[in-house]
Structures are given as C-alpha cells and as structure tokens.
Amino acid sequence: MPDRGALIERAVVRRLHDRLGFGAPRQDLEQSILAGPDATLAKLLTTDEPAPTDVPNLPQMMDLPANDPGRKAQDQQRSDQERTAILWWLDRMAIVKAPRAEKMTWFWHGHFATSNDKVRDVGLMVTQNQTLRTRGPESVAQLAQAMVVDPALNVWLDNHANRKNSPNENLGRELMELFTLGVGEYSERDVKQAARALTGWSYKDRELTFKPTNFDNGSKTVLGTTADLNAASLADMLTARPDSARFIATRLWNRLISSDPPSEAELERLVDANGPATSVRGLLRALATADAFRDPNATLMKQPVEWAVGIARAVGRPVGSLDVKDQALNQLKALGQVPFKPPNIGGWPAGAP
Secondary structure: OOOHHHHHHHHHHHHHHHHOOOOOOHHHHHHHHHHOHHHHHHHHHHOOOOOOOOOOOOOOOOOOOOOOOOHHHHHHHHHHHHHHHHHHHHHHHHHOOOOHHHHHHHHHHHHOOOOHHHHOOHHHHHHHHHHHHHHOOOEHHHHHHHHOOOHHHHHHOOHHHOEOOEOOOHHHHHHHHHHHOOOOOOOHHHHHHHHHHOOOEEEEOOEEEEOHHHOOOOOEEEOOEEEOOOHHHHHHHHHOOHHHHHHHHHHHHHHHOOOOOOOHHHHHHHHHHHOOOOEHHHHHHHHHOOHHHHOOOOOOOOOHHHHHHHHHHHHOOOHHHOOOHHHHHHHHHHHOOOOOOOOOOOOOOOOOO
C-alpha cells in the first residue's frame, strides 16, 4: 500500500494534469506518477507539438436581408459553421499530447472574451483563437499587442468605428479594466486618452486596416505618461506596469489554484517569476510550485468545457467522434459555457457555473 507521501505525490501529479491541461489518459497519468511531480511539471511546461487537427475551412458570409428568401438557409449554414468550429476546438483539447498551450488558449479566450453572437463570423473567431494559441503561452506583452489589432475583438468592442473625430471608448476601457490592469487602476481621463491611441482602424472582409486619416496623431497622456501613443505602444506601456503583472498573476491564480486571492507575499513571488518580459511560462511554473497548488483543500470547480474535454481525454477519443457529441454540445449550452460564445466581455466567472 502506498505511504502517505506517495499518495500526496500522486494527487499532485493528477492536479498538474488537470490544471495545466484537461486531465490525462490513464497510461499517461501512470507514467507521470512514476516520473514524479517535478518531472511531470517540467514536461508539461516545455513540451510542444504540431497542431493535432487542421484548421477548418469556414468561408465568410455576408448577411442577406432579413426578408431575403435565402436568409433562413444562410442562418443554418452559419450555425453549421459555428458547430464545426466548436467541435474542432474541443477535439484539439481532447487529443493534444502537450496540453499546456491549449489550456492557456482556453484561459485567454475567457480573458479577452469575444463572442460570435455579435461578431457573427466564426472564421474570424478561429483566427483570433490561433492568435491566442501562438502568442498566449509565452508573453503577455506580445499577446496584448496582437489582441488590440485583432479583427474579432475590434468588431466585438466596436473599435473599428473608433475615429479621431468620433471616438469610441469601449476597447480603451476594457483594455485597462479587464485585460491588463483591473478595476480601479485608471481614471475616466485615461479611458478617453487610450481611446485616442486606438483610433484609425477599419474592418472589411476579415481584415483590420489602419487608415492614418482616421488616427488621432496628437500626444496622449495615459496613467501619467505622455507620448505619441498608438495601439501597439499603448498595449506595451500597460503590460509593462507592475499593476499589470499583479493583475495577470491574480487572474491565473483564480483559475489554477483558488478563487481566494493570493497573499501579498505569494503575489510578490508570482510577479517576480513573471519578470519584465511578462513570461507566462515562468508564471505557470511559479503557480504550480506554490504551496497552495499542492494543498488538497485548495479545490476548484471544473468548468463545463473542462469536464467534457476531460471525459474525452480519459477515453482517448476526440469529442467529435463520440456518439454523444450532440448531447455534449447541448449540455454545454445548457450549462452556459460554449466555446466562442462567452456571455459577455467579462467572460465566464471563475468556478462557473
């Protein structure tokens, strides 16, 4: 019979797979238990692999008028595309051998929450998904720079209509409040100035294009810093602030360890691990080696998507190949968590539903 120390190590290994991934097939879990927690963590943080599934072909569709005879068929085609994209991502989560990048893609999808209910082009959502996957596992700064010019996010927050003579503050506000700094870390004046830095972008045919004539090229003062800010330099300035490192570390803590906030000492340790390069990999390592991560009392409720993907991984099958795939999709919808369709800009609450 395993001694208490061995049982604790087994539990830690299982938790590493659950929280830095979506669980593991039995054979993989047994191998990880033999290797031990340290080797398992090192493998989860360093192993990458080629894409396990091809990106689906999702042609763009222009909305027909509501009274057009073909509108009903087009709506059905749009719904079919959305279902294809959802199953594609669930399948990736279920069959990927190195799940860290996929788990971080899922985290960033909730962080930069964008819904196809408004975007109405799931191909655009898949493009954003690829950006989250390629930029998200490594650098917060690089990801933020990519996201402020992401077409789906700009449509979602109406920033494609943000012009120097008619500013729109949506993206500027959410960039600070939900994406980089947190509530109470900026003023209304900062929002207005940030909106000016984000002007000049227009959207057409799945492309976001910069038009200098629509850009406010005057100097802006955001959080006490005056400069000729644009979208990229604004994102860079915000993610370089100490408040941003604390905010991101706390968000990941809430998703991977506990809904209770970290202590001040623990938060400082996480910020130090994040470093000036805003290293996501370093932050994940610091989170996974925290005492609280290994505390059996630090429990988290699995989100519906984590639950569904975990079952598929346990049986070693893509979700789309299961006889119950339609029931699984309907259950996710009933539980309020469907990929590409977060409820609002705040994403899904930690521990939801």
